[in-house]
Amino acid sequence: MQCPMCNVELTPTVRHKLTVGCCPSCKGMWLEARELGELEDEVFDFGEHAKGTLVVDATPTADKCPACRAALQRFRYRFYDLQMELCPSGHGYWLEDNEDTRVLELMNREEQDLKRKLRAEDRWASLLKHMRSRSFFDKLRDLFR
Numbered sequence: 001m002q003c004p005m006c007n008v009e010l011t012p013t014v015r016h017k018l019t020v021g022c023c024p025s026c027k028g029m030w031l032e033a034r035e036l037g038e039l040e041d042e043v044f045d046f047g048e049h050a051k052g053t054l055v056v057d058a059t060p061t062a063d064k065c066p067a068c069r070a071a072l073q074r075f076r077y078r079f080y081d082l083q084m085e086l087c088p089s090g091h092g093y094w095l096e097d098n099e100d101t102r103v104l105e106l107m108n109r110e111e112q113d114l115k116r117k118l119r120a121e122d123r124w125a126s127l128l129k130h131m132r133s134r135s136f137f138d139k140l141r142d143l144f145r
Contacts, residue, residue: 001066003028004085004094010066015100016042021066027097030066036093039100043108050114051107052078055086067091080106 001010003023010021010030016039021030031039040051056076063072065087072085072094082102085094095103 001030002064004063004066004072016104020100029095029100030092031095031100032092033090036103039103040107043104044111046111046114051110054078058086058088061085063094065089065091066094077103078106078110082106 001021002008003010003026005028006023006025008023008025011024012019013022013029014020015022015029018031018035018038020035023029037048044051054077056079058073058075060071061074063085064070065072067087068089068091070087070089073088074083074085076082077084082099084096084099086092
C-alpha cells in the first residue's frame, strides 16, 4: 500500500501494540477499520456503545485510500478538535504522525469523565435512597415539632 500523502510504500510498524502501515517519510499511519477500535480499547473499557459518534463533518479530500484509491474524507474525530481521514468504503483511517497517541489521550480522558459521572450518579442515588428512608423522615419530622 502507498502513503496517501507521499506515495511511498507503507511499512509494517508496531504502534501501541498494533501492527499498522506507517510511512517512513511523513510518519503518518494507516489503520484498518477494526484497528482504530482496538487502539481506543487500549484505554477505554466501557464498550463501543459508550464511545459516542465517531465521524463528524466528513468532507472529501484529494488524498487516496491506500486500499482502494478512493478519495479519503476528512472528519472531526468524536467531536474533538482532532482531524483525521477515512475511506468512504470502510477500509480504514489515515492518521498523521502521533495522532494515534492523541486518540489514546482523548479516549482516556473520555473514560475518566465517564467514571466521574457514574460515581456522581451513584452518590446521588445513595442520597435519594437515604432521604426516602423512614429514619430520615422521622428526624425531619422531629425537627419541626
